[in-house]
Amino acid sequence: MTGDVKGAAVPAVNHHPALIMRVKQIFAAHKFLWIFLPAVLMALIFFFIPIFSLLRISFYENVGMGVYQPAMRLDGYIKFLTDPFYLRVIFFTLKIAVLVTSISLVAGYPVAYYVARAEGAKKIICLLLIIVPLWTNLIVRIYGWFVILGQKGMLNTLLLNIGFIDQPLSMIFQPLSVVIGLLDMVFPWVLLIMISVMEGIDWSLIEAARDLGASRFQSFYEVTFKLSIPGVAVGGLFAFVWSMGEYAVPSLLGSSAQRTISIEVADQILTVLNWPFGASIAFTLFMISVSVLFISNRLTQKSADYMLR
Amino acid sequence: MDKRACTTMNDVELIGLTKRFKDTLAVDDVNLEIRHGEFLFLLGPSGCGKTTTLRMIGGLEAPSAGTVKIKGRAVNGVPPEKRDTATVFQRWALFPHKTVAENVAFGLKMKKKPRQDIARQVRECLEMVDLTGLEKRYPAQLSGGQKQRVALARALVVEPAVLLLDEPLSALDLKLRQQMRFEIKRIQKDINVTTVFVTHDQTEALAMADRIVVMHKGRIEQIGSPHEIYFNPVSRFTSDFIGETNFFPGRLAAREGDAVVVALADGGRLRAQLTDNAPCPTDVVVGVRPEQIILHRHAPAAGENVLRGKVLDVTFMGSTQRFHVAFGDRMIVVEDVGGAGRESGWHSAEDVYLEIQPHACLVLPA
Amino acid sequence: MDPSSAETRQRIDWPAVALTVVTVCVLTFILAPIAITMLVSFNKGSYIVFPPEGLSLRWYKAFFDDYWWIMVFKNSLLIALPTMAVSTTVGVLAALGYMKRTFRGRNVINLIIMMPFLVPGIIIGICLLMFAHRIGLSNTYAIVIAGHSLWATPTVFLLVQAVLSGYDFEIEDAARDLGAGPIKTFFLITLPCIRTGVLTAMIFSFITSFGEFSIALFLTAPATMTLPVQIWNSLKYEVSPIVSAVSTIMIVITLAAIAVGAKFAGVKTLSER
Numbered sequence: 001m002t003g004d005v006k007g008a009a010v011p012a013v014n015h016h017p018a019l020i021m022r023v024k025q026i027f028a029a030h031k032f033l034w035i036f037l038p039a040v041l042m043a044l045i046f047f048f049i050p051i052f053s054l055l056r057i058s059f060y061e062n063v064g065m066g067v068y069q070p071a072m073r074l075d076g077y078i079k080f081l082t083d084p085f086y087l088r089v090i091f092f093t094l095k096i097a098v099l100v101t102s103i104s105l106v107a108g109y110p111v112a113y114y115v116a117r118a119e120g121a122k123k124i125i126c127l128l129l130i131i132v133p134l135w136t137n138l139i140v141r142i143y144g145w146f147v148i149l150g151q152k153g154m155l156n157t158l159l160l161n162i163g164f165i166d167q168p169l170s171m172i173f174q175p176l177s178v179v180i181g182l183l184d185m186v187f188p189w190v191l192l193i194m195i196s197v198m199e200g201i202d203w204s205l206i207e208a209a210r211d212l213g214a215s216r217f218q219s220f221y222e223v224t225f226k227l228s229i230p231g232v233a234v235g236g237l238f239a240f241v242w243s244m245g246e247y248a249v250p251s252l253l254g255s256s257a258q259r260t261i262s263i264e265v266a267d268q269i270l271t272v273l274n275w276p277f278g279a280s281i282a283f284t285l286f287m288i289s290v291s292v293l294f295i296s297n298r299l300t301q302k303s304a305d306y307m308l309r
Numbered sequence: 310m311d312k313r314a315c316t317t318m319n320d321v322e323l324i325g326l327t328k329r330f331k332d333t334l335a336v337d338d339v340n341l342e343i344r345h346g347e348f349l350f351l352l353g354p355s356g357c358g359k360t361t362t363l364r365m366i367g368g369l370e371a372p373s374a375g376t377v378k379i380k381g382r383a384v385n386g387v388p389p390e391k392r393d394t395a396t397v398f399q400r401w402a403l404f405p406h407k408t409v410a411e412n413v414a415f416g417l418k419m420k421k422k423p424r425q426d427i428a429r430q431v432r433e434c435l436e437m438v439d440l441t442g443l444e445k446r447y448p449a450q451l452s453g454g455q456k457q458r459v460a461l462a463r464a465l466v467v468e469p470a471v472l473l474l475d476e477p478l479s480a481l482d483l484k485l486r487q488q489m490r491f492e493i494k495r496i497q498k499d500i501n502v503t504t505v506f507v508t509h510d511q512t513e514a515l516a517m518a519d520r521i522v523v524m525h526k527g528r529i530e531q532i533g534s535p536h537e538i539y540f541n542p543v544s545r546f547t548s549d550f551i552g553e554t555n556f557f558p559g560r561l562a563a564r565e566g567d568a569v570v571v572a573l574a575d576g577g578r579l580r581a582q583l584t585d586n587a588p589c590p591t592d593v594v595v596g597v598r599p600e601q602i603i604l605h606r607h608a609p610a611a612g613e614n615v616l617r618g619k620v621l622d623v624t625f626m627g628s629t630q631r632f633h634v635a636f637g638d639r640m641i642v643v644e645d646v647g648g649a650g651r652e653s654g655w656h657s658a659e660d661v662y663l664e665i666q667p668h669a670c671l672v673l674p675a
Numbered sequence: 676m677d678p679s680s681a682e683t684r685q686r687i688d689w690p691a692v693a694l695t696v697v698t699v700c701v702l703t704f705i706l707a708p709i710a711i712t713m714l715v716s717f718n719k720g721s722y723i724v725f726p727p728e729g730l731s732l733r734w735y736k737a738f739f740d741d742y743w744w745i746m747v748f749k750n751s752l753l754i755a756l757p758t759m760a761v762s763t764t765v766g767v768l769a770a771l772g773y774m775k776r777t778f779r780g781r782n783v784i785n786l787i788i789m790m791p792f793l794v795p796g797i798i799i800g801i802c803l804l805m806f807a808h809r810i811g812l813s814n815t816y817a818i819v820i821a822g823h824s825l826w827a828t829p830t831v832f833l834l835v836q837a838v839l840s841g842y843d844f845e846i847e848d849a850a851r852d853l854g855a856g857p858i859k860t861f862f863l864i865t866l867p868c869i870r871t872g873v874l875t876a877m878i879f880s881f882i883t884s885f886g887e888f889s890i891a892l893f894l895t896a897p898a899t900m901t902l903p904v905q906i907w908n909s910l911k912y913e914v915s916p917i918v919s920a921v922s923t924i925m926i927v928i929t930l931a932a933i934a935v936g937a938k939f940a941g942v943k944t945l946s947e948r
Contacts, residue, residue, distance in 0.1 A: 033780075035772035038765040039788050039828060046825045047791045050802035057805055107701055114698045126702070128937070133705045135879070136929045137886025139903040140922040143910060144708020147715050147919075154711060187705050216690070238793075245795020248888050252910050262797050269801055269893070282801045289794045297786075369848050389851040402849035406867045419854030467853060 051286065058279035076280030086264070093260040096175065096250075097243040100182045104190045105236050112191055113224070116198030127195075134188035141184055142252050149177055149253075173255035181249035186242055190235045197231025198224070230299045237296040241289045261285055318381070320345045320503040321366060321471055326375035328361050328527075335361045337527035338375070343471075346501040348494070350514040353524035354550065359507045360475055362524070366505065367473050368392045380470055390419070395464035396473040400480060401456045403448040409435070409459050410444035416467035434466040437496060454485045461493070465500065472497075472504045478513065490517055511551050515539060523547050541584055545594055545673050554596040555641045558675060561591045569672060571595055575637025577616045581670035592675040599644040601669035604632065605662040614670075616663045623655045634661055709926055716919035734920035744905070744917060750895075751885050751902040754816060758823040758884035763877045765824070766831025771865065773832070774839040792829035796889030799825060804893045814896035822890040827880040834879060838872030871939040878932045886925065 061071040080086050115126045133141065148154045149171040156168040171177060201224060209219035247262040254260075261281060268278030321343040328336040336358040343349050351359035364370035366377055368389035376383050384392055395416065404412050410431055417427045435441050438458040448456060457477060464472060474493075478486045494517045497504050508514055514521050515535040523530040523538060523546075531538060531547045542548035545556065559573040567583050571593060579595055609615060618636035625631075632643040632655070643663065655661075719729035738744050769788055773781065791799060799822055807818040846868070850860040866873070888903040895904055902921065909918050 032772070032778065035768050036784055039769040039832075040784070042765055042825060042828065043787045043791060046803065046806075046821050047799065048787075050806040051798075053806055053809065054798075054802045107697065110694050110697045111701045114694045126698070128933070129702050129706060131933055132930065133709060135882055135886075135933060136709055136926055137888065137903055139888050139906045139910075140712060140886070140925050141708045143906065143918055143922050144710075144712040146910065147711050148707060184705055184708060187701065191701075241793070242795065245797060246889075247795075247797045247892070248907060252907065262795065265797060265801065266892075269804065275805065278801070279805070282798055286794060286798050289798070293790075293793055367852055369852065388856070389848075390854045390856050394852070396849070396852045398845055398849060400843070400845065402843060402845040404846055404850070404864060404868075405843075415850070415855075416853035419859070463849075463853070 051283075054279050054286070055283055057276055058283050060276040060279075062274045062276045073276075076277040077284065079277065080281050080284060089259050089261060089264055092258070093244055093262075096178060096182065096260065097240050099179055100186060100243040101236050101239040103179075104183060104186050104239050105232060108187060108190045108194055108235070109228075109232065112194035112198050115191070116195050116201075130188050130191050130195075133184070134192070138185055138248055142181055142248060145177065145181055145184065145253060146172065149180070172253060173258075175254070175258055177253040178250050178258055178260075181253040182243045182246060185246060185249060186239045189242070190239050193235035193238065194228070194232055197228050197235070200231075201227050233299050234296045237292045237299075241292050245285055245289060318345050319343060319378075320347075320380055321505070322376075322378040322381075323362070323366070324376040324378070326362065326365060326377065327373050328358070328365060328370065329373040334527050336365070336372075339524075339527075339529055341522060341529070341532070343503060343505065345503055348497050348504045348506065348517060348519045350518040350521045351505060351507045351524055352509070352511060352514040352521050352550075353530075354509055356526075357524040358527040359509075359524050363396075363473050363475055363505060363507050366471065367394045367396045369396070393470040394473055395467050395469035395471075396475060397460045397464050397477045399476045401448075401460040401477075403456055403459055403463075405448050407447075408444060409440065409446050409448070409451070412448070412459055413463045413466050416463065420467065430466055431462075434462040437465070437499075438462045438492070453481050454489065457481060457489060461496075465496070465502070468502075470503065472502045474504065474506045476508055477506075479508070479510070486513075493517070515551070523550065525550075542596070542671060542673070545596070545675075548596045548671055548673060553599050553642060554671070555599060555602075557595040557597070557636075557639075559593060559595060561589060561593060564589065568667060571670075571672065573616075573637075575639060578614075579616075579665060579670055580614055580667045581672045582667040583672060589672060590674050594673050594675050596671040596673055597665050597669055599631075599642045600629075601665065602641070602643045602645065603664040603666075604643060604645045605664060606659075608662050609664055614665050614667060616665070618661055618663060620655055620657055620659045620661050622657060630655075632661075634663065636663070712919060712922045713926060716923040718916070718919070734916050735924075738917045738920045738924070741917060744921065747900050747902050747905040748921075750816075750899055754819050754823060754891075754899075754901060755881050755884040757816075757820045758827055759877050759881040761820065761824040762827035762831050762880040762884075763873065766828045766876060766880070767835050767869070767873055769828070770832050770835035770839060771869075774836055774842075775844050788832050789829045791825045796826065796887070797893065800890040800893030803890070807894065814899065816899055819891060819894045819899060819901070822894050823884040823887055826887060826890060827883045830883050831876040831880050834876050835869070835872050838869060838875070842868060875936045875939050878936050882929055882932045885928070 058076055059072050059074070061069055061073055061075075081090075115123060115130075118126060146153070150156070151168050151170070151172070153172075155171065156165075159165045160168065205223050205227075206219050209223050210216075214222060244260075245262055246260075247266055250258055250260045250263055251266070254263075262285070265278055265281045265285065268274050268281065272278075319342045321341070323339050323341040326336055326339040326341075327334070339358075339362055351362060353359050361370055365372050366379070368384065368387060368391075372385065376385055378384065379393060404415065407415070413431045413434055414427050417430060422430075431444075432441075435444065438461055440455065440458050440462065443451070443455065448459070451459065457480075460477065477493075478489050481489065490513060493506075506514075506517065515538070518535055520532060520534055521538050522532050525546050531543050533541070538547065538551055542551060542554075548554045549556075557571075557573050557575065557579065559571040559579070561569055562572040562578065563570040567585070569581050569583060569589055571579050571581060573579060573595070581595060583589065605615075608617075616636055618634040618641060621633040621635050621640065623630055623632055626644075629644045632645070634641045634643055641663065716734055717730045717732065719731040719733065769784075773784065803818055803822045803825075804813075807813045807815070812818045846864055847860050850864045851857070855863060886903055887901075888907060891901045891904050892907070895901055902925065906918055906921060909915050
């Protein structure tokens with residue numbers, strides 16, 4: 001079952017000799033770089049080359065049932081970006097992503113501030129409480145939301161028992177549950193990013209502002225808030241990319257009416273077996289993610305200038 | 310541990326040594342010969358290339374051009390583990406997970422010496438640096454001074470041909486530094502190992518060195534004994550860097566054998582005694598050390614080499630008084646240990662006369 | 676004397692109170708599903724009812740008795756362990772090189788290593804699915820291990836960087852200076868000193884792989900299915916109450932890992948981004 005991975009990869013690698021040559025050149029020149037060889041090779045063989053493959057397949061023609069043949073057609077992209085059905089899907093995905101991002105930033109900012117300013121045991125406890133969901137796998141957490149939001153689940157039972165409602169609320173398999181699930185996924189990451197940003201702020205600047213006559217709110221706004229914006233923006237961009245590309249949450253916590261880009265992709269690849277079309281959607285998603293990443297990279301450099309790290 | 314072998318041989322030779330980092334030239338064409346058993350200092354401000362030069366001798370940095378020879382053999386391309394050098398690092402670089410004894414034994418272990426020999430040599434070395442009894446401690450449990458000695462012992466125990474020290478005392482406080490200077494000098498003399506010491510502290514260099522190499526912007530400014538460097542600096546940089554110097558710019562007015570007369574830009578003339586008969590440029594700067602200026606309240610009888618200025622302020626330093634005197638547009642610092650400088654009751658704007666002996670005038674290129 | 680000064684001491688610090696309230700709410704929000712899952716797993720009756728009808732361990736027993744679940748659990752282990760080995764090795768080496776000194780192209784290296792982690796997981800899953808198809812590795816353990824290693828290495832990379840911030844690279848120079856070649860230096864000096872970092876990296880790369888879903892969804896076949904994928908199947912098609920027991924087991928494993936990691940490397944290190 002387990003073949004020799006590196007050996008089997010060679011035929012695929014031979015398709016991209018120029019890239020390999022360039023990498024070889026660079027490594028030959030500086031011996032120090034050899035320590036990165038495994039990491040770079042791994043990224044090259046299992047990420048960059050497959051992405052390139054993905055791009056190529058997205059241009060191919062679909063013959064049906066997982067078979068496709070080489071071609072140079074932009075059908076897939078055009079269909080995805082013009083067909084009203086898919087446009088609705090894109091719009092829905094973006095809507096959800098923006099919602100999740102805004103809520104996580106707005107609600108997360110005060111928490112990040114609180115934790116960054118906390119000290120000693122309080123801080124450690126808070127960090128632990130954030131780390132636990134971070135490392136607990138997503139599926140398990142989604143299951144938890146099933147229990148909480150389900151028809152006979154925790155919230156409904158509670159509300160029925162105290163007489164707040166007469167009939168169980170339909171809280172699951174809704175856009176609402178998708179948003180909740182995505183928030184749960186995104187929060188720990190956004191919190192940690194913002195906490196590390198806040199911790200990088202020199203608190204003596206606030207003292208200086210107070211000393212010069214600024215009120216508590218003013219010094220917060222002028223100093224803390226303004227300095228934290230680039231870092232917060234980075235957090236927001238990550239939240240956006242991950243909400244957009246997340247598959248498990250919408251597929252489990254949403255009904256068939258809530259289709260996101262990721263659900264479409266998975267459908268095309270796994271069910272419909274129209275790989276070229278699926279590849280076009282996937283590559284579009286990839287390009288959006290990468291552009292957002294580059295924007296956040298620029299912002300990180302800007303925030304580094306601010307805080308002279 | 311005694312290397313009284315061929316004492317006339319050069320243990321280290323640097324030929325045209327150059328090191329380029331991206332677009333900066335850290336070391337620029339350094340040529341140097343270090344004799345066996347010599348205690349040589351590389352002295353200069355930060356960024357002058359002294360540490361880079363040291364690292365190139367030890368093999369931790371590869372030269373961009375030029376050759377390093379150790380005991381007559383070119384070692385370009387030879388990795389540090391195969392060179393017969395040992396380095397004491399500025400922040401000691403002790404292995405945190407090894408005891409003092411294990412740290413010191415490391416080099417011998419690499420040479421695959423038999424266990425009993427290693428144990429004996431480690432013990433002797435620790436005795437030499439006064440650390441007996443601390444063998445089982447870990448670096449985290451040691452004070453700065455103790456860490457310093459372990460680093461020294463670790464380097465000495467492998468009996469290197471060349472001992473390299475990279476500002477080893479700069480992390481210690483003043484009293485400890487002065488004590489360690491004395492210890493290191495003593496040990497170096499006892500073992501007679503060729504030593505290269507890098508520092509930016511000129512008092513250290515003047516106190517310990519056999520020879521000093523003053524470096525500036527990657528190049529060698531001057532090589533000489535501490536005495537030569539202090540009393541006969543050949544450039545403005547050297548005389549400014551070592552000790553304190555007052556500079557009087559001027560032009561050559563007359564030449565009389567081994568003495569010259571310089572017309573100062575701020576007025577007055579100084580007769581200077583040259584150390585040799587080398588040709589002298591026209592535009593010069595006369596350097597005079599503060600402690601070599603004699604103060605007079607009234608114009609002295611002998612009129613030669615007397616400049617007139619006004620007192621700006623006086624600071625009582627305990628053993629001396631430090632005067633700031635306005636001469637023309639510049640401020641002159643005087644530390645007069647005898648004569649009128651000893652008197653009190655000086656006040657601002659008082660006229661004062663500065664007498665400078667011809668031999669105290671250093672004529673330097675402008 | 677200012678008459679309001681006594682008042683200000685009595686007045687409630689509203690901003691601080693609000694801050695605390697929001698914090699508690701958010702933290703509760705992210706912890707709720709985990710806590711509830713654990714509670715529900717001890718339910719005697721049907722899982723989706725809360726509060727539990729009675730306490731019992733029947734679902735845990737059902738899990739251990741179920742052939743399919745155990746096989747899936749084994750698969751997850753078979754994939755997570757090699758992933759741990761590969762990603763720790765690759766990531767530790769990369770982090771050492773990255774932190775040792777600045778060099779031209781350092782940012783490029785950072786980007787190359789981190790990128791697989793920063794794009795959505797399904798993209799990697801899909802790409803590798805197609806890639807595996809081309810090189811004939813479809814439905815193997817190997818391709819899943821490859822995908823998971825790709826995903827876990829950036830985590831190791833970041834984790835070890837945080838640990839290395841307290842490491843004095845100059846001792847490697849000292850070792851070389853005293854006669855140890857580069858390989859000897861690595862094993863005698865570097866590795867012992869970064870031991871805790873490596874251990875922590877191993878633990879968390881294991882956890883990352885064990886709980887990873889998106890990539891596994893695309894790359895596993897029924898024979899190589901992993902635990903998260905099986906839970907997903909369960910939730911999507913046939914909901915089995917065993918899921919709560921399985922989930923709790925996974926939560927406990929994660930908690931244990933965090934406890935060990937926190938002891939070795941400290942909570943601060945674990946939260947570095």
